[in-house]
Amino acid sequence: MKRISSIKPQALRLISCLxxxxxxxxxxxxxxxxxxxxxxxxxxxxxxxxxxERIPLTTGLPTSLKLSMDRKTIYVTTNDHSGIEVVDVATxxxxxxxxxxxxxxxxxxxxxxPDPSGTxxxxxxxxxxxxxxxxxxxxxxxxxIDLTQQKIVKTFDLAKEEETxxxxxxxxxxxxxxxxxxxxxxxxxxxxxxxxxKDFKVVDRMDLAKPELPGLESVGFGSALDSLSEPGxxxxxxxxxxxxxxxxxFGIGRFDLExxxxxxxxxxPAPQGxxxxxxxxxxxxxxxxxANGQQGNKRCEFWHFDLSSNKVTDRSEFACKSRFSFGxxxxxxxxxxxxxxxxxxxxxxxxxxxEKTWDLNNDITMAGLIEVE
Amino acid sequence: xKHLRAVNKKARRIxxxxxxxxxxxxxxxxxxxxxxxxxxxxSFSPGWEVDSxxxxxxLCQPVERDIYDCYVTCFWPAQVPDHLNNYPDWASKCAAATxxxxxxxxxxx
Numbered sequence: 001m002k003r004i005s006s007i008k009p010q011a012l013r014l015i016s017c018l019x020x021x022x023x024x025x026x027x028x029x030x031x032x033x034x035x036x037x038x039x040x041x042x043x044x045x046x047x048x049x050x051x052x053e054r055i056p057l058t059t060g061l062p063t064s065l066k067l068s069m070d071r072k073t074i075y076v077t078t079n080d081h082s083g084i085e086v087v088d089v090a091t092x093x094x095x096x097x098x099x100x101x102x103x104x105x106x107x108x109x110x111x112x113x114p115d116p117s118g119t120x121x122x123x124x125x126x127x128x129x130x131x132x133x134x135x136x137x138x139x140x141x142x143x144x145i146d147l148t149q150q151k152i153v154k155t156f157d158l159a160k161e162e163e164t165x166x167x168x169x170x171x172x173x174x175x176x177x178x179x180x181x182x183x184x185x186x187x188x189x190x191x192x193x194x195x196x197x198k199d200f201k202v203v204d205r206m207d208l209a210k211p212e213l214p215g216l217e218s219v220g221f222g223s224a225l226d227s228l229s230e231p232g233x234x235x236x237x238x239x240x241x242x243x244x245x246x247x248x249x250f251g252i253g254r255f256d257l258e259x260x261x262x263x264x265x266x267x268x269p270a271p272q273g274x275x276x277x278x279x280x281x282x283x284x285x286x287x288x289x290x291a292n293g294q295q296g297n298k299r300c301e302f303w304h305f306d307l308s309s310n311k312v313t314d315r316s317e318f319a320c321k322s323r324f325s326f327g328x329x330x331x332x333x334x335x336x337x338x339x340x341x342x343x344x345x346x347x348x349x350x351x352x353x354x355e356k357t358w359d360l361n362n363d364i365t366m367a368g369l370i371e372v373e
Numbered sequence: 374x375k376h377l378r379a380v381n382k383k384a385r386r387i388x389x390x391x392x393x394x395x396x397x398x399x400x401x402x403x404x405x406x407x408x409x410x411x412x413x414x415x416s417f418s419p420g421w422e423v424d425s426x427x428x429x430x431x432l433c434q435p436v437e438r439d440i441y442d443c444y445v446t447c448f449w450p451a452q453v454p455d456h457l458n459n460y461p462d463w464a465s466k467c468a469a470a471t472x473x474x475x476x477x478x479x480x481x482x
Contacts, residue, residue, distance in 0.1 A: 036468070037470075079445065079456075080456075080457075080461060294426060295431030322432060323439060340433055341438045342468075342469040342472070362469055363468065363469050365445070
């Protein structure tokens with residue numbers, strides 16, 4: 001008591017401020033979950049700059065990750081046997097896992113999202129039947145998987161328009177989002193298609209396409225590459241074209257998933273390639289990567305958006321690889337270039353300049369990364 | 374875009390003309406890509422030995438950076454063992470192909 005009473009009030013204030021600052025930093029320490037070869041999830045601590053844990057997946061190689069609305073659960077699809085694994089973020093343990101493949105029946109996933117209750121998983125699957133003398137590959141279907149029963153409980157055919165417009169399968173990079181009440185499922189591909197989850201009838205279609213970046217690593221869950229996916233909201237960059245001269249423009253689209261309201265603000269001519277939008281926690285600053293040119297002539301730039309005015313405020317060129325994915329730290333202060341390798345290149349978001357490279361010592365898959373605090 | 378509509382006579386005439394015929398695609402066409410003859414592998418799709426322009430500048434460098442995603446997707450089954458059907462354990466002892474490629478399993482088709 002004597003020692004405490006001897007500390008001056010100013011010093012106490014300083015100590016308490018320091019403690020608050022430290023606790024604040026600790027609370028914002030980001031943890032990244034990444035799919036890794038051959039069959040695990042890497043848990044990466046942003047503060048330490050190191051892999052702190054590895055979560056083994058019994059069903060095989062992770063191809064896509066999706067965070068639940070409450071940010072407590074990660075849903076992983078694996079492709080060895082068309083498996084699904086459910087990972088608890090807090091304990092970093094697999095709480096449920098199963099496979100869909102049988103000896104004569106295989107499936108391929110294309111995108112997916114859990115329903116808000118976490119009991120169902122909506123996805124697009126292609127069924128492959130092994131016959132005596134051949135394989136028969138079915139048409140892609142909307143599929144409802146019951147995570148408790150660990151099996152497919154319903155499938156629905158795609159509407160003709162989706163079959164033809166999306167190349168028969170929703171495109172290579174289909175992403176799904178769901179409204180908070182679970183009534184509407186949003187499919188983001190070459191168009192935005194809104195589906196009623198009761199019968200998978202199309203409620204609405206919008207001529208907004210997710211831009212693609214040649215060489216961008218595919219993520220089966222689509223919006224995993226967009227950092228802001230708060231329940232009920234979806235913000236990203238989209239391409240659109242007028243019906244006459246097909247002049248392609250890109251802009252920022254804001255979706256209210258509950259009311260199905262869309263606000264699309266054109267920004268400028270569509271670049272050749274573009275990644276998803278990474279939105280900082282302040283919801284004001286956002287970043288994307290734009291690529292123009294091909295092969296050895298490809299040039300990549302970070303673009304910084306001010307979402308309050310929907311304008312590009314800054315650009316910075318960086319040396320990009322042939323294939324990569326783009327991400328952002330939980331704090332919004334670092335930009336990540338990763339994928340097709342065992343490294344994460346770290347750029348400072350304020351200056352958009354290269355800072356360092358983290359060596360994961362393990363190749364990571366195309367599943368993308370998920371950040372949690 | 375659904376929200377665009379013709380507001381004058383000329384625009385309405387263009388609208389009618391467009392709707393009465395097939396889509397105009399000339400402005401959308403991409404630059405023609407070079408013909409890439411089939412190499413020593415069986416795949417007609419460039420990407421493994423050469424990129425879509427016939428060179429190597431568009432490939433991942435070193436090639437081991439990209440070897441797993443080619444292996445997993447079965448896109449070049451003649452060049453890389455296919456993960457899904459025949460060689461699921463080809464890379465099971467090699468976490469980082471660029472560093473540990475010697476640990477990749479041997480394949481005897």
